[in-house]
Amino acid sequence: MSVTDQYLANNVAYAADFTGPLPLPPSKHVAVVACMDARLDVYRILGLNDGEAHVIRNAGGVVTDDEIRSLAISQRLLGTTEIILIHHTDCGMLTFTDDDFKRDIQTETGQKPEWAAEAFGDLDEDVRQSITRIKNSPFITKTSSLRGFVFDVATGRLNEVSA
Template structure:
């Protein structure tokens, strides 16, 4: 929970949308519903015999955006790929860490990066955003937000980060795409 830096009073978190900060609508926790859904899922769980390593030797780094169902949009099944998600689908140190384990311990050899149109990080002024958080919470974020103007350039930059990393073992099959949230199509970033 964040606290007002001056008064010490707890502040209600905001929701970030591509048009700026807005106060959240009525919030109703959903964890109990999700756990109940899991109980139903487990009754007919078909995938108990899957191996630890992904069947397609594939790792996907994608934005956390809820409009992208990675398995459905790529026609993947459980056990096909490692899916690594964060805000923007950015190649951070933690993504590198995850990919190193994925490649060196679990046999993945192909990496696909997926960013998308109408992303919440598009055109965000990083310094202003960090200042807003510092004003609200009393501490300035130390991490890079990784905002961008062009999703294609962002994908290309992140592909270069992977290609230049000494820790990434398999670099021959790294490709990047931008998912169009209006029509559901992937467009390759070259």
């Protein structure tokens, strides 16, 4: 039995108590961009209820074209205006370099990715540069609040990164 099958069994229990459907647009007009890290249960960390906020996640919680795409759709079609960025301590992105990562892939496959791996060496600095990428995008035009945080995986606390 795969883990996927175990999770599907969990879903049967989830659906048994489910009350839906809720409306499509996020009721709190918030979009969160967070790292994919397994220890970041974003709904619990922020106390999100179903239907309140978009949650966008990737390796590092970095802002690439795909996060700009998602945020543009979130703001323009579904009315979000506040953006919350969440990076975290003990992040995998601090443990390697783009060059080494892409070299390993090339060694295995004969081909190097054309994209950046987006590894970083300083958490606060990367939160700030993610904020800057959003501010500098010509396609994110509806923002009323844009704040970045580092989640501490030892304490559960969000610590704001100053500009």
